[in-house]
Amino acid sequence: MKVSVIGSGYVGLVTGMGFVKLGNEVIFVDVDERKVKMINNAEPPIYEEGLEELMGEFKGKYRATKDYHEAILNSDVTFIAVGTPSKEDGSIDLKYVKEASKSIGEALQEKEDYHVVVVKSTVLPGTTEEVVKPILEKHSGKKAFEDFGLAMNPEFLREGVALKDFLNPDRIVIGVQDDRTRKILGELYAPINAPKFFTDIKTAEMIKYASNAFLATKISFANEIGNICKKLGIDSWKVFEGVGLDHRISPHFFKTGIGWGGSCFPKDTKALIRKAEELGEDPIIIKAAVEVNKKQPLKLIELLKKHVPNLKGRKVGVLGLAFKPNTDDVRETRAYVIIKELLDEGAKVIAYDPQAMENFKRFYPDVGEKIEYVNSPDDVLRDTDAVLIVTEWSEFEELDYSEKIVIDGRRVRAAEKGAKIYEGVCW
Template sequence: MRISIVGSGYVGIVTGIGFAELGHDVIFVDVDENKVNLINSGKPPIYEKGLKELMQKNKGRYHATTDYDEAVNKSEITFICVGTPSKEDGSIDLRYVESASKGVGEALANKDDFHVVVVKSTVIPGTTEGVVKPLIEKESGKKAFKDFGLAMNPEFLREGNAVEDFFNPDRIVIGVKDEKTKSVLDELYKQFRCPKLFTDIKTAEMIKYASNAFLATKISFANEIGNICKKLGIDVYKVFEGVGLDHRINPAFFRAGIGFGGSCFPKDVKALIRKAEELGEDPKILKAVIEVNEKQPLKMIELLKKHIPNLANRKIGVLGLAFKPDTDDVRESRAIPIVEALLREEAKIIAYDPKAMNNFAKIFPQIEYAKSSQEVIDKSDAVLIVTEWREFEELDYSGKIVIDGRRIEKAMREAKIYEGVCW
């Protein structure tokens, strides 16, 4: 098929290049000319494991443009994959979704053929039909489900594993209303051997939020249990090894530590809280998930001050700045509140991350960035392990004070003084 992708961030670029690998022709449309130029030169606009190689392999099957008319008129399906960041009150900012909907609608006004528009951006239930649909109808002069198709197809891609997840999904969820759109998307996804769930559009939107909220809840629950275990001298990882053996529970996401970050979990849980409050509900569990997560990284500072009570002018090393390994994404990284707290204590900071230092330096240009992870250890009075990059498992921690937020076994064995956040 011929597919257009609006937005070339993590979801858009991985989805588009994934479809190109499966034999489809793909057009990316983005307002950022720098991203357009990078894609057209075969370079990924973000770091994601395996993406660069796929882009090189599939040159000729995709290109990028800033022109909605070209993208929509030369494709049969358009995926809207733009960001939905948080507003200050926790609700989602729909400006990019609205802009994409208008652009697609204007382009559809010049097209006679039936065209399917699929929302892949994470949006609160009711957004596809309440915001996207009327904007496309207004700009195109056409009717949804009659003149053009409209669907919701949430993404379940893990940053750092997004390419693998695209080709090997746990499930594909598609919210549709008309049979023609359903048949088009059924055909598009026929190569995938996983459960495919067709629902109404609002249900598909809610499945994404419920999934992320539950996974975030598992993390905060593990951290609460971990905090208790720390004070009892119990290994929380052994606890959850035992808990996870229960087939009703599943061991995934029970990694106690310093909490979750990234572009999805914090934003999506906050958006769901805000929507619930608008509906007159008080989502106490979801609020507690966020409260635990915001406090958890600061436990590293508490543990550090047990061993260095006055941090002023002390050199503190920070290993890991991305919100998780195998990505350069620092959105909601747990390193952010940790560095902020160290700066308030007037500590001197030296930090290192294999991929995320340029992005982190945009937020904290005032701290020192090392050329290697070993340099951080060599130059610091104490080391905080914030992201579990594989290379951190091979460092020499002997003679150092180490506060570990991610359970690096070698640090546990070698450090002069070792403190795990929850163990």
Template sequence: MNISVIGSGYVGMVTGIGFAELGNEVIFVDIDEKKVDTINSGKAPIFEKELDELIQRNRNKYKATKEYNIIADTDITFICVGTPSREDGSIDLTFVKSAAAEIGKVLASKDMFHAVVVKSTVIPGTTEKVIKPIIERESGKEAFKDFGLAVNPEFLREGNAVHDFFNPDRIVIGVRDKKTKEVLETLYKPFSCSKLITDIKTAEMIKYASNAFLATKISFANEIGNICKKLGIDAYEVFKGVGLDHRINPAFFRAGIGFGGSCFPKDIKALIAKAEELGVNPKILKAVIEVNEEQPLKMIELLKEHIPDLKGKRIGILGLAFKPDTDDIRESRAIPIVQKLIEEGANIIAYDPEAMDAFARMFPQIEYASSAEKVITKSDAVLIVTEWGEFNELNYKGKIVIDGRRVEKAMKEAGIYEGVCW
């Protein structure tokens, strides 16, 4: 099948190359010329485990371009552009609307049926009330008759996105017309997981409900973890017992300093904004965000128990990405931690295997080390913010360590050790 993918971020890049690996021809369309050139040179424009190897293996099955008109040569187009948050937490559809308009212009001169599939995370009702009218207006054609329209939410975890593409828990397809349903069923035939066919608005909501529930588990674990810390109880032992209950999946009970990234914070805030627009007060979701915003600052509180005055002290930060195996710093828990340390007058030395360039654009005033070892040797205390595997191989002997991610080696070796929830 000939596939076009609009947007070459984490979702678009992994989705497109994944389909190429399965034998399809793929065209990436992106307005960022640097990304287009990078992809065409056989490299990933982002850091994602196993992605470069996949790109190299499929060099003859894909190409990238800035020109939208090339999608006329494909059978199906996936919209994978970003949907960032506005200041009030509501969803910003600027990129989605722009993509829909460009697709509509191309479809205006295409005689054959073309399926348009939304993978970008959008609030329920967006595809039919916003995207559909734009494509219809620009193309002069009727949705579900002259062109197809569907929603196919992604459930990829950054750092494990390639694995998740090929090993999904489920595939959700929100669709109204028979032709698009058949196209997507054919495309996803190689996958043996559960496949749910539903209406478009329900598919949009499944994505938000999934992320909201997982984020709720994390904030719940942190609330319990904060109580456990006061009682001298290891929250991880508690959730080991909780997770043995067959009604409760043990995943996402990792108490610590909270969640970040491009999905959970943005999606929950967008769902809160939509709920309030509908006259619903989403108390639980608001609490999830409140706990998550407070949680990383627990590290500073614990640090000040051992170094009450941080002014002039050199504090090491291990990990800047929002999670390991990615270079993404969006909503990273390192951001509020560094901001607070700067307010306290501390001198900061930081290290991350992949995210330092991006972080330096936000915080050029702090020092960046060439290795994790240098952070430890040059600092008065060390804060572990991201659980990169290499941090479990370091020598923490004699150091003050405040651990937000439960690194076993630090627990065993540090001179003074404090875990956030254990």
């Protein structure tokens, strides 16, 4: 099948290359000329495990363009995978979704064949039918579910293992209204051996938000218990190892530490809270999960000050800047909150991350330009008075921490066993 993908960020690029791997031809559409050139040169504009190799292997089976008409007229299905950032009040910003819908609609005006438009971006319940559909109809002069298909297909990709998740998902959720669209998307996803859950469009939108809100809450719950465990001298990881053996609960997302970041949980919980409040509901549990997460990274600073009470002028190392390992994504990373607090305390920060240093410097100029970046984690250990572990990159397990004060936010065992002074945030 011929597929076009609007947006070539983490979701769009992985989704598109996943479809290429399954034997389809893919056209990426992006407004960023740099991304278009890189994709056409088989160079991924983001870091994601296995992506560079996949792009090299299937070069010629995909291409990128800035031209919506070229993409729509030469494909059967279009996925909207643009960003949906948060506004200042926490509500979802749909400007990129609206722009994409308008451009797709204008291109559909010129197309005679039945074309399916699929919203892949994370949007609140009602958005596909109440926002995307009217824009597509207005600019195409056609009617949804009759002249063209419209569906909602949320993504459940974990950055760092996103390609594996695309090809081996727990489930594929597809929100559809008409049988023709259902059949086309069923055929597109047929090669993937996973449950296909077909539902109405609004329910598919809500499944995504409910999933992310629950996982975020599970992490915050674990961290709240972990904070209590720390004061009682209990290893919270052992606690949740036991809790997770209950088949009703499962062990996943119980790794206590300094909380969640990234592109999904923070903005999706905020958007769901805002939407609930607009509906007259008070989402107490989700609000509490967000509040716990906001405070959690500062536990590292509290523990550090037990051993280094005055941070003014002291050199503090930060290992890890990405919000999680195996990605260069720094959106809502806990490293920002921690480094900002260190700088406010007068510390000199020396940082290292295998992939995310340039992104951190660019995304957070207020602190990113005030810290020193080094070429290896060994440089961090050599040149600092104490070290904070913020991201659990596997290479950090190979270091010698024997002469250091280490405050660990992610449970790096080599530091736990070898540091001169060691504190775990929840253990």
